[in-house]
Amino acid sequence: xxxxxxxxxxxxxxxxxxxxxxxxxxxxxxxxxxxxxxxxxxxxxxxxxxxxxxxxxxxxxxxxxxxxxxxxxxxxxxxxxxxxxxxxxxxxxxxxxxxxxxxxxxxxxxxxxxxxxxxxx
Amino acid sequence: xxxxxxxxxxxxxxxxxxxxxxxxxxxxxxxxxxxxxxxxxxxxxxxxxxxxxxxxxxxxxxxxxxxxxxxxxxxxxxxxxxxxxxxxxxxxxxxxxxxxxxxxxxx
Numbered sequence: 001x002x003x004x005x006x007x008x009x010x011x012x013x014x015x016x017x018x019x020x021x022x023x024x025x026x027x028x029x030x031x032x033x034x035x036x037x038x039x040x041x042x043x044x045x046x047x048x049x050x051x052x053x054x055x056x057x058x059x060x061x062x063x064x065x066x067x068x069x070x071x072x073x074x075x076x077x078x079x080x081x082x083x084x085x086x087x088x089x090x091x092x093x094x095x096x097x098x099x100x101x102x103x104x105x106x107x108x109x110x111x112x113x114x115x116x117x118x119x120x121x
Numbered sequence: 122x123x124x125x126x127x128x129x130x131x132x133x134x135x136x137x138x139x140x141x142x143x144x145x146x147x148x149x150x151x152x153x154x155x156x157x158x159x160x161x162x163x164x165x166x167x168x169x170x171x172x173x174x175x176x177x178x179x180x181x182x183x184x185x186x187x188x189x190x191x192x193x194x195x196x197x198x199x200x201x202x203x204x205x206x207x208x209x210x211x212x213x214x215x216x217x218x219x220x221x222x223x224x225x226x227x228x
Contacts, residue, residue, distance in 0.1 A: 111164035
């Protein structure tokens with residue numbers, strides 16, 4: 001059974017870079033068939049898709065964040081990383097790592113527990 | 122971006138009730154529609170994919186229907202563990218977008 005675990009600082013200063021890591025166990029990011037992605041949830045609000053990475057290294061990003069975001073994979077560590085530059089208070093949210101199946105409606109079938117990130121000086 | 126509008130935003134129901142939550146897309150998304158359940162402090166859980174397919178391990182009292190722009194999540198007989206928030210998600214076009222959520226509360 002695949003499990004995802006997010007890690008990273010819970011507090012980031014405005015204008016700095018948010019950096020989170022998702023460690024995957026029970027599955028491999030080096031194999032096809034799944035996207036490995038990030039979704040965030042602002043306090044008491046809905047969900048926002050940030051982007052995916054595929055095992056080929058191909059990225060798909062939300063255009064609203066594309067100028068500031070990068071998602072990368074480290075196959076040796078079986079980890080997926082998120083970097084979001086120039087953060088503001090609007091980036092305060094719970095960040096989830098999630099796996100989506102390729103094809104069809106590409107649902108997120110596995111989620112990490114989420115990590116809360118606050119942007120504040 | 123495709124806008125996903127759920128209704129109602131909040132609803133109150135009793136154990137044993139039949140409940141329907143709707144999701145409307147701002148343009149056609151064929152059946153590229155997924156439903157998730159989220160409990161407070163927990164991550165979302167996939168219930169239904171491609172509008173009507175039950176995810177493995179999800180109780181059969183959950184069902185989904187619809188295509189085009191209008192979709193429905195039905196819970197046939199509410200159980201205590203079903204009181205939660207529900208979100209729809211479209212993956213027809215990028216960026217994928219979610220509905221604002223429907224909070225199901227105990228009457």
